[in-house]
Amino acid sequence: MSDTTQAGPVLAADGTPLKTSLNRALRRQKMRALALIAPLLIFVLVTFIAPIGDMLFRSVENKIVQDTLPLTVAALADWDPGLRELPEEPVYAALAADLQVAVKEKLHTKLGTRLNYENTGMSSMFRQIGRDVTKWDLATDGPFKEKFIEENKGWGDFATWRTLKSYSPTLTSGYFLNSVDLEKGPDGIRARDDNQRIYITLFIRTLWMALVITGACLLLGYPVAWLLANLPNKSANLLMILVLLPFWTSLLVRTSAWKVLLQEQGVINDVLVAIGFVADESRLQLINNQFGTITAMTHILLPFMILPLYSVMKTIPPSYLRAAKSLGATDWTAFWRVYFPQSVPGIGAGAILVFILSIGFYITPELVGGTKGVFISNRIAYHISSSLNWGLAAALGTILLAAVMLLYWAYDKIVGIDNVKLG
DSSP states (O other): OOOOOOOOOOBOTTSSBHHHHHHHHHHHHHHHHHHHHHHHHHHHIIIIIHHHHHHHHHTTBOHHHHHHOHHHHHHGGGOOGGGOOOOOHHHHHHHHHHHHHHHHTTOHHHHHHHHHTTSTTHHHHHHHHHTTGGGOOTTTSOOHHHHHHHHOGGGGOHHHHHHHHHTOSSBOSHHHHHHTTEEEETTEEEEOOGGGOOHHHHHHHHHHHHHHHHHHHHHHHHHHHHHHHHSOHHHHHHHHHHHHGGGGSOHHHHHHHHHHHHSTTSHHHHHHHHTTSSOGGGOOOOSSSHHHHHHHHHHHHHHHHHHHHHHHHTTSOTHHHHHHHHTTOOHHHHIIIIIHHHHHHHHHHHHHHHHHHHHTOOHHHHHHOTTTSOOHHHHHHHHHHTSOOHHHHHHHHHHHHHHHHHHHHHHHHHTOGGGOOOO
């Protein structure tokens, strides 16, 4: 007689199916892991992702015209700027009604400031009309077209109404157009006048100088990193202290020191005059130009190139070079064919780090760059703190971010980001 057994689900100790119990345990592990990383995730979202998202939104946001002049925007819907004729009386009446509300809420000056970025003089127009428009009776004081023009001839200028029409949508491309030296004209998008084209020049200058600074840091930092990696520990530790010493000094102090060194009556020029290298009346212009910015920033960013190089070089066994020489290679061949290729990951890591840091530098170019050595970051800071044109600053920042991401993508395609290592 034989016993027959019926196969069934495998059960856990508590009687539940083993598969269900394993899935439940896996979910608990995932929840614990998520709880551990949640503070860091929230921190990144609040301090990094959210500001970038806000910057991207500000670069196209333009609700102030729609919110401040809703009746005027609606009245301008049927007006064709292509005819190059002023709007009719209903549009001026709608503007008078909107301004009476805007003046009470103190919004007309903000609107004038916003439109002044696109058409110089509109800020004063809104301030001037704000003093009198609240005294008008909308039912009896018309026609308002003549009253506006009497207050300020700008209200009879076609360009004023074209600006209001162009920037009445809630989203605008105007900030980005301005960022690349373009503007909205009566016949569409056009290039700005030659004396107003500054941003393309600043972008090119920023990228070029960042590349020069990165190259200078590599040329100066590679031999230092090699010494650090190959000297005895006692000597290497002393040299490492000298490399790290600038980190213990304020960035502002280091930049100010370079300002003292590089000026015409500074230490460097005094030494050159003393040794007869240059005449006293022909002192070198070493500051308030690109040379001053490159020199100061190379000194400041040099440790950020040395440290990644050192961390990679420290992992290269010295026996590789000895083996190459034992096989007949010269010192140069052994270095170039054996040692240098293994240090390329450190070069990539240091170059990316220095380039990204230099492209957004602000303090050093501001202090030693003058008008010819400033970066696009200095212009962004100007619009944020002085002109208060946050939309243009956001557009410039977005373009700068896109340029960095494009270069990062190109570097990944050419070199491979997987080859970037820190030892």
